[in-house]
Amino acid sequence: MDNVLGIINLINERQHLKELTAHRNVASVPFGGRYRLIDFTMSNFINADVSKVAVFPKEKYLSVMDHLGSGKEWNLDRRSGGLFILPPIHPDETVTGDMKQFYDHLSFFERADAETVIISPGSHVCKIDFNEVLAYHKKHKADITVVYKDYVGELIEKPIYHTCSVDSDEDITDISFYTIPRPGDHVCLETFIISKTLLVKLIKSCVASGENDFLKDAVKANLHRFNVKGYNFTGDMPFIHSIESFHSSNMNFLNPSVIRSFFGDTWDVYTKIKHEAPTKYSGSSKVTNSLIANGCVIEGTVENSILFRGVKVKKGAIIRNSIIMQKGEIEEGAIVENIISDKEVKITSEKTVIGIKQPTVIKKAEII
Amino acid sequence: MGAKKWIAMLLAGGQGSRLGELTIGLAKPAVPFGGKYRIIDFPLSNCTHSGIDTVGVLTQYQPLILNDYVGNGKAWDLDLDVGGVSVLPPYQGKEGGEWYKGTANAVYQNIQYIDNYDPEHVLILSGDHIYKMDYSKMLDYHIEKNAEATIAVIQVPWQEASRFGIMNTNEADRVTQFDEKPKYPKSNLASMGVYLFNWKTLRKYLINDEKDVNSSNDFGSNIIPKMLEDRKKLFAYRFNDYWKDVGTVESLWQAHMDLLEETPNFQLDDQQWKIFARNANHPPQYISSEAEVSQSLINEGCMIHGNIDHSVLSYNVQVGYGSTIKDSVIMPNVTIGENVHIERSIIASNCVIEDGAVVGNSAVNSEITLIGENQTITNPNKKKITLN
Numbered sequence: 001m002d003n004v005l006g007i008i009n010l011i012n013e014r015q016h017l018k019e020l021t022a023h024r025n026v027a028s029v030p031f032g033g034r035y036r037l038i039d040f041t042m043s044n045f046i047n048a049d050v051s052k053v054a055v056f057p058k059e060k061y062l063s064v065m066d067h068l069g070s071g072k073e074w075n076l077d078r079r080s081g082g083l084f085i086l087p088p089i090h091p092d093e094t095v096t097g098d099m100k101q102f103y104d105h106l107s108f109f110e111r112a113d114a115e116t117v118i119i120s121p122g123s124h125v126c127k128i129d130f131n132e133v134l135a136y137h138k139k140h141k142a143d144i145t146v147v148y149k150d151y152v153g154e155l156i157e158k159p160i161y162h163t164c165s166v167d168s169d170e171d172i173t174d175i176s177f178y179t180i181p182r183p184g185d186h187v188c189l190e191t192f193i194i195s196k197t198l199l200v201k202l203i204k205s206c207v208a209s210g211e212n213d214f215l216k217d218a219v220k221a222n223l224h225r226f227n228v229k230g231y232n233f234t235g236d237m238p239f240i241h242s243i244e245s246f247h248s249s250n251m252n253f254l255n256p257s258v259i260r261s262f263f264g265d266t267w268d269v270y271t272k273i274k275h276e277a278p279t280k281y282s283g284s285s286k287v288t289n290s291l292i293a294n295g296c297v298i299e300g301t302v303e304n305s306i307l308f309r310g311v312k313v314k315k316g317a318i319i320r321n322s323i324i325m326q327k328g329e330i331e332e333g334a335i336v337e338n339i340i341s342d343k344e345v346k347i348t349s350e351k352t353v354i355g356i357k358q359p360t361v362i363k364k365a366e367i368i
Numbered sequence: 369m370g371a372k373k374w375i376a377m378l379l380a381g382g383q384g385s386r387l388g389e390l391t392i393g394l395a396k397p398a399v400p401f402g403g404k405y406r407i408i409d410f411p412l413s414n415c416t417h418s419g420i421d422t423v424g425v426l427t428q429y430q431p432l433i434l435n436d437y438v439g440n441g442k443a444w445d446l447d448l449d450v451g452g453v454s455v456l457p458p459y460q461g462k463e464g465g466e467w468y469k470g471t472a473n474a475v476y477q478n479i480q481y482i483d484n485y486d487p488e489h490v491l492i493l494s495g496d497h498i499y500k501m502d503y504s505k506m507l508d509y510h511i512e513k514n515a516e517a518t519i520a521v522i523q524v525p526w527q528e529a530s531r532f533g534i535m536n537t538n539e540a541d542r543v544t545q546f547d548e549k550p551k552y553p554k555s556n557l558a559s560m561g562v563y564l565f566n567w568k569t570l571r572k573y574l575i576n577d578e579k580d581v582n583s584s585n586d587f588g589s590n591i592i593p594k595m596l597e598d599r600k601k602l603f604a605y606r607f608n609d610y611w612k613d614v615g616t617v618e619s620l621w622q623a624h625m626d627l628l629e630e631t632p633n634f635q636l637d638d639q640q641w642k643i644f645a646r647n648a649n650h651p652p653q654y655i656s657s658e659a660e661v662s663q664s665l666i667n668e669g670c671m672i673h674g675n676i677d678h679s680v681l682s683y684n685v686q687v688g689y690g691s692t693i694k695d696s697v698i699m700p701n702v703t704i705g706e707n708v709h710i711e712r713s714i715i716a717s718n719c720v721i722e723d724g725a726v727v728g729n730s731a732v733n734s735e736i737t738l739i740g741e742n743q744t745i746t747n748p749n750k751k752k753i754t755l756n
Contacts, residue, residue, distance in 0.1 A: 033652035034668070072442070073649075256654060256671055263651035273648045275443075277636035278403035278667040278680070287661055293652040294404075294668050295637060306652075 004134070005114035005196065006045040006053040008038065008122045009214075010064070011098040012190065014160050016241050019361040020342065024063040027122030029246075030325045030343070032253050032262075033306050034293040036067055038122040039271045045118070046074050047267040048130035052081035052112060055122070056102070058095050061087055064122075073270050084108065097212025102203045109200050117199050119214070120191045125249065126237035127266055128191070136231050137193040143226035144198075144219055146172050147191035149233045151181035156241050162188040162215060166230040175220045189233060190215065236261060247340060247359040250306055250323050254289050276309050284315055300330065314349070322359075342366075372451060374489040374507060374564075375482065376420050378411055379471050381428030382496065386616045389740025390716055394433045397495025399620070400699045400717060402627060402636055403667040403680045405645045406437060407614060408495045412444045412453070413643045418503035420491065422451035424481055426474045428467060431457055443646045456481060470585035476574040487567050492587060494561040498623050498634065499611040500641050506564055506605045515603040516569045517595060519543060520562035522607050532558035533588045535604045543602040546592045557604055560611055563587060569600065610634040621714055621736045624680045624697045628663050636665075647700075650683045658689055674704070688723070696728065713737040720744045 071083030238249030276295025338355035384396025441453030650669030674691035
C-alpha cells in the first residue's frame with residue numbers, strides 16, 4: 001500500500017481483563033494458543049503492505065516491546081520505514097489523551113513519508129482488509145473513515161464501548177461514549193483512516209486548545225465540518241470485554257472452521273517465533289477437542305482446552321475447559337477446570353483448581 | 369575484512385540417491401526431519417550454538433529449495449554483515465568453471481571465499497546427519513593436541529563398521545590409518561564426516577590434490593590418506609552422544625522412531641540447544657473430539673480427526689475421521705482423507721491420501737513404504753460414481 005503509516009494506539013486501553021493486564025498492555029495479552037492480541041493488528045497491516053508501523057503505548061509496555069522486538073517476524077526490520085515504538089516522552093506527567101502523546105511525537109508524523117494514516121487499537125481479534133477500507137475511504141472522498149461493527153453477544157456489565165450513529169448515506173452523525181451496546185448497535189472499533197495532513201493539523205489545534213482526545217475532540221467535535229464516513233466491518237471479531245468473554249472467544253477457536261477462517265483461508269497471522277520442538281504426546285496422553293501449540297509435553301488428559309507453547313501436562317493430570325498459557329506446568333494428578341492460567345504457572349501434584357460459575361484467572365508465575 | 373578464528377564449510381551438494389523418491393526434487397540436506405526441521409538445520413544449529421558465525425553452504429544437486437531455505441540465515445542467527453551464512457554453488461571464474469568433482473574439490477573451488485575471512489581453522493561438515501554437537505569442544509581438543517587435522521569419530525557396533533570410514537588410532541588417539549568401508553575393520557571408530565583443519569595446511573593439500581589427475585578429490589579417500597602418508601598430526605575426537613546417518617529410507621524412518629521413545633536418546637526440545645528452523649509460523653494444532661493421539665510428535669498447523677499412534681507428523685498435516693496412522697512419518701502439507709490406514713510408511717510432502725486408501729505393510733520386519741512428494745494415493749476399491 002502506497003504511503004500509508006500504520007498507528008497502533010494503545011493509549012486508550014481499558015483494564016477489563018483485570019489480572020491479565022496487571023503487568024502488560026491489553027495488546028500483549030496472550031490469545032489463541034500462541035499469539036498475542038497485537039499480532040492480529042500487526043498482521044493486518046503487513047497484509048495490506050503497510051511497511052511503516054508506529055506503536056504508541058502509554059504504560060506497562062515492557063512486554064509489548066519484548067514481543068515486537070525489531071519487528072523482524074512481521075518483516076518490519078527495514079532500512080526505510082519499519083517498526084517504531086513511541087512511548088510517552090515525559091514519564092513524570094500523566095498522559096492526558098492520545099492527541100497529547102501524538103503531539104509529543106509530532107516530528108515523527110511530520111517527517112513520516114506518508115499521505116494516509118490508519119489508526120487501530122492493538123486488541124482486536126479480526127482479519128480486516130485495510131486495502132478495502134482505504135478504497136472505501138477514497139471512493140467516498142472521506143476526510144475521516146470510522147470503522148464500526150454491529151454488536152453481537154451477551155449484555156455487557158460495564159459501559160465500555162463507544163457507539164456511533166450512522167445515517168443512510170453512511171455518514172457518522174453522532175458518537176456516544178462509554179455505552180452498553182445492545183445487539184445491532186454500531187460499536188466504534190476505534191479504527192480510523194485520515195490523511196496525514198489533516199491529522200497533523202488536528203493534533204496541533206486540539207492540543208493548543210487543551211483538547212486531547214482523538215475520537216472526542218477531533219472526530220466528534222468536527223462531525224458537522226468534515227465528511228466522516230462509517231465503514232461497517234462485517235467479518236468475524238469477538239467482542240472481548242471481560243474475563244468471561246476472553247475465555248469464550250478463545251474457546252471459539254476449538255472449531256476447525258474458525259481455525260481455517262482465521263489462519264488458513266486468507267493471510268497468515270504472524271507472531272514471535274520461539275523455535276519450540278513439535279509437541280510430544282506420550283502413550284498415556286488423552287487429548288480431545290483442544291488447540292495445542294508446539295513445545296508441549298502431554299502425558300495426561302486435556303479436554304476442550306487451549307495450551308500455549310511449552311506447557312507440560314504430567315501423567316494423571318486433568319485439564320478441562322481451560323486456557324494454560326506459555327510454560328505452564330500441571331503436575332501429576334492435578335485437576336484444572338475452567339481456569340485461565342497466565343504464563344509460567346505451576347499447579348503442583350494432586351492439587352485441584354476449579355473456576356466455579358466463571359473462569360478463574362491464576363496470576364503469572366504463581367505456584368499452587 | 370576482519371579475520372575469523374574459524375569458519376565452517378557445510379557440504380550440502382549430495383544427492384542422497386539411497387533415499388529414493390525423497391530426493392528427486394531436493395538435495396538430501398533439505399529432506400524434512402522430525403516433524404519440523406530439515407536435515408541441514410542440525411549442523412546449522414550446531415554452528416550457532418558452538419559460536420561459529422560464518423558458514424559456507426556448498427550446494428550443487430537440486431539446489432533451489434536449499435538455497436531458498438537457507439536464505440539470509442536469519443533463522444539460525446546467521447544474518448550478519450561480516451560472515452553469516454553464504455550459499456556457494458559452483459561458479460564460473462575467469463579461467464572457466466566446473467561442477468564440484470568431489471568434497472575436497474568443492475572446498476578447493478571456494479578457497480577465495482575462505483581466504484576472505486583469513487581463518488586459523490576450517491571446520492568441514494556434511495549435511496547428512498542428525499546430532500547435537502558442540503564443535504567448540506572439538507576445537508579446544510584440536511588446539512590442545514596441537515593437531516593439523518582432527519576428525520570426529522563415533523564408536524559403531526563392530527558388525528556395522530564395514531559400512532563406515534574407519535579410523536585406526538594409537539593409544540593417544542592419534543590417527544594412524546584411514547580405511548574407507550573396510551571388509552575386515554581393525555577398529556570401530558567411524559568418521560562422522562566432521563573434520564577440523566588448520567587452514568594453512570588444508571589449503572596446501574587442496575591445491576596439491578587438485579593437481580593430481582588420479583585423485584577423486586575427496587576428503588575421506590584423498591586428503592586424509594595423503595596427510596597420513598606425510599605423517600601429519602591427525603587426531604580422532606571421540607563423540608559419545610547420539611549421531612545418526614539418515615542416508616537410507618530405513619535409517620531415516622528409524623531415526624524418527626527413536627524420537628518417540630519414552631526417554632529418547634535424542635531430544636528435540638532441549639531448551640539449552642534448540643534446533644532452529646524456518647517456516648515456523650503455523651497456527652496451533654487442533655486435536656478434535658474424535659481423535660486419539662498417543663506416543664507421537666505433532667507439529668503446529670495440523671488438524672487431527674483420526675487415530676495417531678507412534679508417529680511423527682510435520683506441519684499442516686490434515687487427518688480425516690476414522691483414519692489410522694501407525695509407526696509412520698508424515699512430512700509437511702500432507703492431506704489424509706477419511707478411513708485411511710497408514711502403517712510403517714514415510715509420506716513425503718504435499719501428498720494426498722484419499723478416503724479409504726491403505727498404505728504400508730504392517731509385518732514387523734517388512735520394508736518401509738515410501739510415497740514420494742506430490743503424489744495422490746487413491747483407494748483401489750473405490751467405486752466410480754457417474755453423475756447423470
